[in-house]
Amino acid sequence: MGEFNEKTTCGTVCLKYLLFVFNCCFWLAGLAVMAVGIWTLALKSDYISLLASGTYLATAYILVVAGVVVMVTGVLGCCATFKERRNLLRLYFILLLLIFLLEVIAGILAYIYYQQLNTELKEHLKDTMTRRYHQPGHEGVTSAVDKLQQEFRCCGSNNSHDWRDSEWIRSGQAGGRVVPDSCCKTVVTGCGQRDHASNIYKVEGGCITKLETFIQEHLRIIGAVGVGIACVQLFGMIFTCCLYKSLKLEHY
Numbered sequence: 001m002g003e004f005n006e007k008t009t010c011g012t013v014c015l016k017y018l019l020f021v022f023n024c025c026f027w028l029a030g031l032a033v034m035a036v037g038i039w040t041l042a043l044k045s046d047y048i049s050l051l052a053s054g055t056y057l058a059t060a061y062i063l064v065v066a067g068v069v070v071m072v073t074g075v076l077g078c079c080a081t082f083k084e085r086r087n088l089l090r091l092y093f094i095l096l097l098l099i100f101l102l103e104v105i106a107g108i109l110a111y112i113y114y115q116q117l118n119t120e121l122k123e124h125l126k127d128t129m130t131r132r133y134h135q136p137g138h139e140g141v142t143s144a145v146d147k148l149q150q151e152f153r154c155c156g157s158n159n160s161h162d163w164r165d166s167e168w169i170r171s172g173q174a175g176g177r178v179v180p181d182s183c184c185k186t187v188v189t190g191c192g193q194r195d196h197a198s199n200i201y202k203v204e205g206g207c208i209t210k211l212e213t214f215i216q217e218h219l220r221i222i223g224a225v226g227v228g229i230a231c232v233q234l235f236g237m238i239f240t241c242c243l244y245k246s247l248k249l250e251h252y
Contacts, residue, residue: 047211
């Protein structure tokens, strides 16, 4: 019996050490997950107003929430490990499982949206740009369109001719412009009055191709982070179960 207890105690110490190392890495991973979510929301969300679906935004919010919970869970995991409290280990395991599900959901949403992004942009981007640009209450869309066209050097959803259907231009409020000034290679007030290729960007595929590539790159990052951290958590759940079982054996 003494030999059994000695082996069990040695195994418990090893598991505690492994779980502690995991929690340290896990806490840093939570910080990374939260940072990716905040980065997406704060710095890369300029074009969210141009998207018909809220899936892209939802994946970013899920990562932020998951990151916060991961960091809190990492602290709880350390307490549960060193205090050897089985009730805390149960709670820790449940939180790990919850985070695992959140990150898998974020990864799945990113993958699904990645597949349907092209269709959504083709169906909705032109309508959004022509009907909401420079319209009251849609200042966010106006700012996003101007930034999109300048940053990616494009004009119109498919091409510059899309702006002929713009409510802003057709209403006569555009001051003689045939395209927004943000289409111009050198932006000055009123430069959109001339849509010659020497004056404006005429990119094949228009802004749809540029925006699709941009968002797909970020969806790949979100999906990789979500699924990658979720896979790492499997080891944490295994270590937790082993430690829980080891403590139970020692108790008896």
